[in-house]
Amino acid sequence: MNLRQVILIAFLLFVRNIVDAQVKRQRTTMLMGSKFDITIVDHDSLSAEQDIDIVISEISRIEELISEWKPESEISEVNRNAGICPVKVSREVFELTQRAIRYSQMTGGAFDISFAAMDKIWKFDGSMKALPSPEAVKKSVEKVGYKNILLDSMESTIFLKLKGMKIGFGSIGKGYAADRGKAVMLAKGIQAGIVNASGDLCAWGQQPNGKDWVIGIANPFKPDRIIKKIPLKDMAVTTSGNYERYAEIDGKRYAHIINPLTGYPVTGLCSVTVIGPNAEKANAFSTAMMVLRTEAALELIEHDVAYSCIIITDRGKVIRSKNFNLQKRRRDLTW
Numbered sequence: 001m002n003l004r005q006v007i008l009i010a011f012l013l014f015v016r017n018i019v020d021a022q023v024k025r026q027r028t029t030m031l032m033g034s035k036f037d038i039t040i041v042d043h044d045s046l047s048a049e050q051d052i053d054i055v056i057s058e059i060s061r062i063e064e065l066i067s068e069w070k071p072e073s074e075i076s077e078v079n080r081n082a083g084i085c086p087v088k089v090s091r092e093v094f095e096l097t098q099r100a101i102r103y104s105q106m107t108g109g110a111f112d113i114s115f116a117a118m119d120k121i122w123k124f125d126g127s128m129k130a131l132p133s134p135e136a137v138k139k140s141v142e143k144v145g146y147k148n149i150l151l152d153s154m155e156s157t158i159f160l161k162l163k164g165m166k167i168g169f170g171s172i173g174k175g176y177a178a179d180r181g182k183a184v185m186l187a188k189g190i191q192a193g194i195v196n197a198s199g200d201l202c203a204w205g206q207q208p209n210g211k212d213w214v215i216g217i218a219n220p221f222k223p224d225r226i227i228k229k230i231p232l233k234d235m236a237v238t239t240s241g242n243y244e245r246y247a248e249i250d251g252k253r254y255a256h257i258i259n260p261l262t263g264y265p266v267t268g269l270c271s272v273t274v275i276g277p278n279a280e281k282a283n284a285f286s287t288a289m290m291v292l293r294t295e296a297a298l299e300l301i302e303h304d305v306a307y308s309c310i311i312i313t314d315r316g317k318v319i320r321s322k323n324f325n326l327q328k329r330r331r332d333l334t335w
Contacts, residue, residue, distance in 0.1 A: 022192075022208040027052045031059045032067070032174055034198040040185065041192035041208055051190055055181040059195075062177050065093055068116055068168040075167060079116075083163030086152060094156045096176060097149070097167070099280070104146035107288035107300060112260040114160075116168030117143035122265065124245040124256045131249055137263040144260050175238055175283030178202040200238040202279050220270045220312055227318065228310065236279035240286040241271030242314075259291045268293045270314045275324075276307035285309070294319060 025048035026039040038055050042048035067073045074089045081087050089097075100113045119140035121132045132140075148161040160167065169176070174197035181195035182202040192205025194213060203213040212233045216226035220243035230237070242255025242265075254265040272289040274282040285307060289297035294311060301309045301321050308324040 023048055024208050025049055025052065027056075029056060031056065032063045032177060032197070033069070034174060036177075036198070037194070037196040038181065039194040039196075040190060041205060042190060051185060051188065051193075054184060054188070055195060058180050058184050059177045062173070062180060065090065066096065066169045066173055068166060075169070078158045078160065079166045082160035082165040086150070086155070086157035086159035088155060088157050091156055094151065094153070094158065096169070096172075097158055098151060098153075100167075100169070100172060100284070101146055101149060101151070103172070103281070103284035103288070107284070107292065109146060109261050110259070110291035111171065111284050111288035112144060112146045113167045113169060113171065114144050114146055114149060114165060115258070115260040116166035116170070117164060118258065118260065118263065121263075122247065122254065122256070122258065124247050126247075128247040128249065131254075141260065141263040171287045172280050172283040174198065174200045175236070175279035175281075178236065178279040197279075200236075200279055200283055202236045203232040204234045206233065217273050217310060218271075221316065227312075230275065232275075235275055235277060236282050237273060237275050238279055238282040238286045239271055239273045240290045242266065242290065243270055257287075257290050261291075266290050266293075268314060269297070270312045270316075272297065272312075273310045274301065274307055275309070276304075282307065298322075 022041050022043060023045050024039060024041050025045060026037060028035060028037050036059065038052050040048045040051045042051060064070060065073055066075050068075050068079060070076060074093045078087045078089065103111045121136050121140050122128065143162050143165045148165060149167065150159040150161060178195040178197050178201055182204055185193055186204065194201055194203045206212055212231040214229050214231050215237055217228045217230065219225040219227045220241055240257065242257050245256035247254045257266045258264065259266055269290055272286045274286040276282045285301060289300060289309065292300060294313065297311060298321055301307055302323060305323055309321045310324065311319040
């Protein structure tokens with residue numbers, strides 16, 4: 001082998017190393033009223049930044065479709081015509097609503113996108129000093145009920161039967177957006193990344209060092225501490241909890257998560273973390289499980305072998321579903 005051949009081989013190896021090298025880039029931005037952390041693993045920094053732009057554009061597109069706070073959105077149009085007439089929507093919005101109703105049926109109404117019509121009689125900004133009256137609570141949920149959402153698949157329309165009804169995707173919208181962010185990247189050939197929507201996230205592939213992504217589950221009683229680290233590969237994680245926003249009245253804490261069936265804040269559970277292949281569905285599960293409480297919540301999650309959970313009760317008990325793949329037992333937290 002002459003010197004020219006040696007130089008050529010060395011150059012080809014150098015080029016291959018450049019091509020094989022991977023960089024990780026992260027950006028934090030506000031979307032859908034929440035903080036999104038988007039991480040992409042790519043061959044170079046410029047490509048990674050451009051791909052993050054694509055993810056942001058996709059999430060912004062979804063927000064324009066489903067935000068009930070944007071008057072021009074399809075969902076706002078549906079809400080304005082509640083009790084009046086059906087509204088034709090895009091197939092994407094129709095199918096998202098269709099899946100939401102399916103989650104309601106699975107959970108017996110513990111998950112319900114028509115919660116958006118609930119009167120805001122509970123305040124969690126420190127100003128609430130007395131409980132609302134039972135009459136006020138009952139009235140607050142008069143327009144809530146997924147069975148009054150009528151879908152026409154042939155026409156792709158949504159009709160809310162009751163005047164004043166509203167639907168909103170605050171409970172699964174960010175999970176859906178995270179799923180879509182992952183999907184557009186996989187379609188582009190990006191084999192690794194994380195789309196984290198304020199704790200509801202999708203992770204796929206591996207880090208540049210070949211290791212799985214690792215997320216931590218916060219201790220709800222000491223949020224700066226982690227109670228469990230979970231390695232993730234092609235999985236989603238969502239958490240619903242009552243430990244950040246609450247009202248304290250006569251020495252009792254009332255969480256910001258409201259049971260759509262009763263109008264009262266949920267009790268018994270402090271947080272629910274769900275792990276599974278789809279962030280949207282995990283979102284629906286974690287929301288509903290906070291309402292259902294321990295036994296019914298475990299029964300729900302254990303019907304779907306693709307999903308597992310960690311429940312933390314308001315007494316500090318950590319409970320894992322039977323199909324939780326890291327540790328299938330129950331124990332107390334050590335604070």
